Amino acid sequence: MRNKIILKAPVYTTPLIFIAVNIVVISFFFSFNNIDVPIKPAANWALQRIYEIGPIKSSINYLRSSIGLPSLQSFTKRTKSKPITPEHVETLLKNTGELPVLTKEQLALFDGSRPSKPIYLAILGRIYDVSKGKKHYAPGGGYHFFSGKDATRAFVTGDFSEAGLIDDLGDMSEQELLGILDWIKFYEKDYKVVAIVEGIYYTNDGKPTERLEEVKKQLEKAVEWKEKQVKETEVFPPCNSEWHKDSGGRVWCTTKSGGINREWVGVPRRLFNSATKSYRCACVKNFGPPLASPGSKGNRGDLDNPSLKEYDDCSPTANSCKIHN
Known part of the structure; x- marks a missing residue:
């Protein structure tokens, strides 16, 4: 098939x-x-x-x-903010050896329902005191479902059911993992880490579990993936595009298409992703040495890249191509 x-x-x-x-x-x-x-x-x-x-x-x-x-x-x-690098992941999830360890049952006591206690929530096993945002995290607040528990997964899935408010990330995409990192950066910046919770990410004596180390590696790979995406976009900027019900679509290139300012225009090509078998329109440099292989010589730009294919019924040198229904 x-x-x-x-x-x-x-x-x-x-x-x-x-x-x-x-x-x-x-x-x-x-x-x-x-x-x-x-x-x-x-x-x-x-x-x-x-x-x-x-x-x-x-x-x-x-x-x-x-x-x-x-x-x-x-x-x-x-x-x-400045883009995070793979090396920053370890720093962001820095050593928690001096922090007290709470059980899940103890953490549940800090859900904002007891006025005498602060409000806590956890993400990747790290517990933050979010009391200063109690109007959001206390009962009746829009984010009370995060309080008193580690619901890391729900931060990016939006599933706030009992089944969705869980700590394990499971098989998340790179983009979802980057979303988790954004949330960690937010809480690290605006709230104080006060403890860690015993469970999937930390043992009862506060040591990181194998699962936490696996997640760190996943996060590092997600950051590397993002860096690769950024570099690819600089080499193969997205095309401008439009679509009309009657006449079909059109893709074209300019010196600013895809939001990438450059000195060359390029020609539209289909850039294939070998993993997903899908493609997007990319503006490809069609003169001088290739951008995808720094240091290489040639005068055809990146036209010979094996991941590229021309559009049907479009001149190889055209800056604009029609997409038929």
């Missing part, structure tokens, strides 16, 4: 842009007023990824300027 090839062409719609603008406004409000709520890292995370889409970036900037907000470019420079 032949593998099914799936075209993943971005579709830019008014609802998507509307959602993106709302994320921008909410994130700006949080940052400007120094409000610390759990949705803040999620909003910034979504904003940064939506902003990578060129046409949406332009639409958001136009709408922001029309309502008197600063440009999104200057906003993201202020809110976007």
Whole structure:
């Protein structure tokens, strides 16, 4: 049976842009007023990824300027943190040898239902005192389901049922693991680690378990994957694209397509992912030495890369190609 090839062409719609603008406004409000709520890292995370889409970036900037907000470019420079590296994972999950160890039953006592006790939550076995955000974490708050337990998985799955509020990550994608890292960075920055919880990540004497070491390696690989994605995007920037019900679609390249500013335009090609058998449109440098192989010589750019294929019924030298229904 032949593998099914799936075209993943971005579709830019008014609802998507509307959602993106709302994320921008909410994130700006949080940052400007120094409000610390759990949705803040999620909003910034979504904003940064939506902003990578060129046409949406332009639409958001136009709408922001029309309502008197600063440009999104200057906003993201202020809110976007430095990218984490694989080496930072170990630092982020630093030694917890001096911290007390709580059982799950003891941790459950700090769920905000007892006014005399602080409010705790755990992520990857690390317990944070979130009492200063009690209006969010106490009973009746929007994030009370995280209190008094380690519900690491739910931070990225959004499954707040009893079955979903669990500590084990299971088989998560690289993008989901990066989401977990974003949450850890948020709590490390804004809240104090006060203890660790005995269970899947730490023993009853506070030592890291084999599972925690496995998760650290997963997180490091996820960061490496992200670095590779960033480098690939610089070498093979995404194409601009549009789709019309009657005439079909079009992909094309400019010196700014995909949000990657460069001196060359490139030509549209299908860039295949060998693991998923899917592809995306990439703008490919078609002159001089290849960008994918620094130090190599040649005058065809990256056109001979084995992961690339031309579009059907499109000139190999064209900057724009039609996609038929």
